[in-house]
Amino acid sequence: QSVLTQPPSVSAAPGQKVTISCSGSFSNIGKNYVSWYQQIPGTAPKLLIHDNNKRPSGIPDRFSGSKSGTSATLGITGLQTGDEADYYCGTWDSSLNPVWVFGGGTKLTVL
Amino acid sequence: QVTLKESGPTLVKPTETVTLTCSFSGFSLSTNTESVGWIRQPPGKALEWLALIYWDDDKRYSPSLKSRLIITKDTSKNQVVLTVTSMDPVDTATYYCAHFYGSGSFVDYWGQGILVTVSS
Numbered sequence: 505q506s507v508l509t510q511p512p513s514v515s516a517a518p519g520q521k522v523t524i525s526c527s528g529s530f531s532n533i534g535k536n537y538v539s540w541y542q543q544i545p546g547t548a549p550k551l552l553i554h555d556n557n558k559r560p561s562g563i564p565d566r567f568s569g570s571k572s573g574t575s576a577t578l579g580i581t582g583l584q585t586g587d588e589a590d591y592y593c594g595t596w597d598s599s600l601n602p603v604w605v606f607g608g609g610t611k612l613t614v615l
Numbered sequence: 616q617v618t619l620k621e622s623g624p625t626l627v628k629p630t631e632t633v634t635l636t637c638s639f640s641g642f643s644l645s646t647n648t649e650s651v652g653w654i655r656q657p658p659g660k661a662l663e664w665l666a667l668i669y670w671d672d673d674k675r676y677s678p679s680l681k682s683r684l685i686i687t688k689d690t691s692k693n694q695v696v697l698t699v700t701s702m703d704p705v706d707t708a709t710y711y712c713a714h715f716y717g718s719g720s721f722v723d724y725w726g727q728g729i730l731v732t733v734s735s
Contacts, residue, residue: 506661539721541662548711548725549662560723592662594721603677604652604664604719 507532508593508607515613520583524610526576526593532605536596538576540569543590543609552591553578580612588614617641619651619712619726626732627702633731637695637712644670644690650715651695652722653686655708663708667719668695675719702733 509527516522526538540553551560553569556576568579576593593607623635635653642649652667666686667675676684685698695712712726 537720541722543662548728549722550725551721551723554716554721554723594662594664596719601675601678603675604667606654606662606664609661 506608507597507605508595510591510593510607510610512608513611513613515615516583517615518583518585521579521581522583522612523580524578524591524593524612526578526607528574528576528595528597528605530574531599532574532595532597533571533576534574535598538569538571538593538595540567540576540578541592541594542587543592545589549592583614585614588612617714617724619714619724621710621712621726621729623710623729623731625730626734628735629703629733631702632698632700633702635697635699635710635712635729635731637697637726639693639695639712639714642714643693644668644688644695646670648718650719651688652713652715652719653695653697654711654713654722655706656711656728657705657708660708665710666697667715669718704733707731707733 537555541549543549556571557569590609597605619639649670653665668686683700709728709730711728713722714724716723
């Protein structure tokens with residue numbers, strides 16, 4: 505069971521918008537930056553968002569991130585079939601000795 | 616350009632110790648703020664962070680696996696090694712090597728991963 509809670513799955517039609525939530529606690533999301541990763545089946549994860557809402561070079565602005573309190577959200581607009589993948593949030597947990605934690609992952613289906 | 620590649624055995628027997636090597640380029644682990652970690656993913660399951668080593672040899676381990684993990688670095692060879700003892704079938708997973716940006720803020724580069732199967 506992951507320290508960060510994500511919905512197991514979300515779905516939407518092409519062109520639509522979807523959001524993926526990541527819920528944690530003060531010791532992780534509440535105190536630290538959140539990053540988001542996209543994993544297309546059979547490939548390594550790829551960084552989508554870092555520092556809550558910053559996109560690395562090459563990531564389209566259809567992808568956005570936000571954080572409020574102990575929750576973070578990934579937003580994807582203008583859905584494309586190529587966006588179908590697993591999405592993970594990640595951050596540090598500073599409760600005892602700092603450890604990195606991932607969410608349980610969310611499978612996005614583009615209908 | 617940062618690249619990382621994992622190597623090691625792809626099949627190990629239960630109770631054995633596995634040693635995985637991450638060979639990287641594009642940065643030096645002797646440089647301030649650099650860090651490299653290991654993350655694994657059992658088939659069909661979520662990512663699980665295992666360990667992280669910093670440029671100054673500081674180390675972090677997953678609490679649930681700490682007793683079975685050792686992470687080391689060889690700066691001269693640009694390599695990071697993860698040793699996992701007492702392997703069990705539940706340890707079957709793809710093991711990823713990852714570069715963490717800026718003293719471990721987030722993972723900006725991933726290796727391709729290596730599938731390690733634990734079976735007798």
